[in-house]
Amino acid sequence: GKLTCRVDLRWPLDDWNDLAKIGIESGLGDDWVKVGGVKGFVDGSLGSSTAKFFDPYLNEPGSTGVFVTSPEKLREYIGEADRAGLSVAVHAIGDRANAELLDIFAEVIKKSGPRDRRFRTEHAQHLRPEDIPRFKELNVIASMQAYHAIDDGRWAEGRIGAKRCASSYAIRSLLDAGAKVAFGSDWSVAPLSPILGIDAAVNRRTLDGKHPDGWFPEQKITAAEALTAYTTTAAYAGFEEKDRGTLAPGKLADCVVLSRDILDDAERDRIAETEVMSTVVGGRVIYEKE
Numbered sequence: 001g002k003l004t005c006r007v008d009l010r011w012p013l014d015d016w017n018d019l020a021k022i023g024i025e026s027g028l029g030d031d032w033v034k035v036g037g038v039k040g041f042v043d044g045s046l047g048s049s050t051a052k053f054f055d056p057y058l059n060e061p062g063s064t065g066v067f068v069t070s071p072e073k074l075r076e077y078i079g080e081a082d083r084a085g086l087s088v089a090v091h092a093i094g095d096r097a098n099a100e101l102l103d104i105f106a107e108v109i110k111k112s113g114p115r116d117r118r119f120r121t122e123h124a125q126h127l128r129p130e131d132i133p134r135f136k137e138l139n140v141i142a143s144m145q146a147y148h149a150i151d152d153g154r155w156a157e158g159r160i161g162a163k164r165c166a167s168s169y170a171i172r173s174l175l176d177a178g179a180k181v182a183f184g185s186d187w188s189v190a191p192l193s194p195i196l197g198i199d200a201a202v203n204r205r206t207l208d209g210k211h212p213d214g215w216f217p218e219q220k221i222t223a224a225e226a227l228t229a230y231t232t233t234a235a236y237a238g239f240e241e242k243d244r245g246t247l248a249p250g251k252l253a254d255c256v257v258l259s260r261d262i263l264d265d266a267e268r269d270r271i272a273e274t275e276v277m278s279t280v281v282g283g284r285v286i287y288e289k290e
Helices: 011-018 071-083 093-110 129-138 147-152 157-164 172-176 193-203 223-230 232-237 265-273
Strands: 007-011 033-041 088-093 122-123 141-144 181-183 255-258 278-279 286-288
Touching: 007 181, 011 286, 033 071, 071 088, 071 093, 088 141, 093 129, 122 255, 129 172, 141 172, 141 232, 141 265, 147 193, 157 286, 172 181, 181 223, 181 232, 181 255, 193 223, 193 265, 223 265
Parallel strands: 007 033, 033 088, 088 122, 122 141, 141 181
Antiparallel strands: 255 278, 278 286
């Protein structure tokens, strides 16, 4: 009775059999703590120049990044975990990492047949334009963190150039293609605050102040779209849309009261200044600003 947030536990993808051999499937647990499934890694990160790309880094011409898990192993692990009834989410940053992962998801879907599996790509950070429509086609959720765009945007072009950055953190393009985009924080790599994430998605102003009108502003989205990504679609990504994601009779009554109406376009430039006045979890007030 002491928890004030809800926990979705993810086992390492390569340990999928630890759950499967004792019959655990995704969703075991209750409204507070549950086994959500498994999570794996295709590649590393842009900051360490280990995200996997088709073309070399500009700052390291001899490198295209690394596979943290080989495509062969990923194909095996994802296929087996999926057949065991485990929800699969996989970290993919670079354009090749994302393309390879989409290929594997497509193969598993074809081999194992249709079902409501909701594959998730964690980050979906750098994409080739031709891979963007595939998220909708395969019903793969792009689980993204908008704050990375305003953080990494200070230096990303020096790593991979403007052309690849134009389809990076491509939230607008994914939504326009009909993909489901769910937002999160990637805490502790980025701040936990959804307010800062919404501001990043709406305004795309890099932290160094060099892009006041937005870094690749064509990828901006509306505050309503960002809020949906944090709530309705995030709940869907966790198979929780019956209980969470919207305020409706019979749902879990998880909500916050904000100091500003962030959906008012007049507040666009002040979203980041918004404060949480109170937080309610399961109908119980667990925080109030003095």
